[in-house]
Amino acid sequence: MVDQYEKSAEFIDIMLGPHWSALSSPLAEALRGTPGPIVDVGAGGGHGTRVIAQAVPDADIVAVEPSFALRSVLLARVYEDAGLRDRVTVLPEGFLQAALPDRIGAVVAMNVIGHFPAADRDRIWNMLAMRLLPGGRAVLNLQPPTEPVAVPEFRGADVHIGRRRYEGWGRAEPAGPDRLLWHMMYRTYQDSDMVAELEVSYDWWLLDEKTLEVELHGHGLNLKQTGPAELRMYTIQSRVRG
Template structure:
């Protein structure tokens, strides 16, 4: 009998032990692909930062590390989940001191981090989808407070609608020594939310050694809905940015 671990739906404020299972598997199965994605989506904007970069929901650190390479400014990495934060700090520990000293890791949700006018670029990657509407309403004013006037927010949009059928995606397997790591992600509609179940396994030539499962919940929202919410909190569209995968807004120069 293989151990199976399941976590339940997150509340508006992320539990510190969220992602306890996924943290072991995320980097080996998904980080290479995500590293290329964040560089493509946000690299040019991060390189223009002149004050600081805010990484909202830093996870194991793909946006944080990219920001250290592409910019010369301070980076604020916000990650409430202990398991993901542990991976992030382990990665930061091996960096040269000059880079490491530019990063501050905040172990709270952004509204608890007390960041005021410290950055001119904020990135929210792979995070908004996992926040219910009430948590988003708490996030936006905290982002606005962290940005200086004229600063910009770039965020990856959540799914716009509920899936009409189950969506299954296999994660490419990776070998580590004698063991092979793999995973499968299944997204399905559950009421007004999307249930995302991720099954992980580790196998050897003799067969499966371990299996684990973790369940996440996502709240769909259209681009128009997110844009309207941000407008209510004082953001306006950033001209010249029409990538369908990323919503770009700015805090106007006026207060």
């Protein structure tokens, strides 16, 4: 599969870091009481994996991360923490290709669902319906915009590390009725001088709450909003098994 983060991985983990200040508590709360094992889909560098491990202390975690560079960050983060090292298994395949446990307590898909077109999502919902344990759930977030509209350029990240500063800029244009083409620009500054600039583009499949609800309904799954509304975070549970 294509690694859309091959060139930008260097910036992804540090730029996702600030978002996790807001995501951590609601995710921990959404996972309260869930059984293990827990699958972290597209774990990236492992910000969410760490939250999962703290929220559900006894659960085994399977962190699926197909990007070579992001997986390197993830493995380093897991290795550095003895509490994670014993519990987190890192798999290098895509979510739909990975050998996952037959029964799963929770699936966490933070900042990732836009990588899956509708046909792949259908397979994911089917997997949840078949494999979630009683009391199990999925937790995901939907990222705006959810309509195929142009997004003017904006600065989404500004991270200071030592004497360098890393800016992340994004803009997007519609690439179909349910797809955006995002263009990301990463700029590195040494003091006030720009010393590097990288542009990458990737597809993002659009999904809004209503569409998600309809897709899930066909698989016997319920959608429920969780956490502060502006995070657009949801839990998914079986209608039959709770």
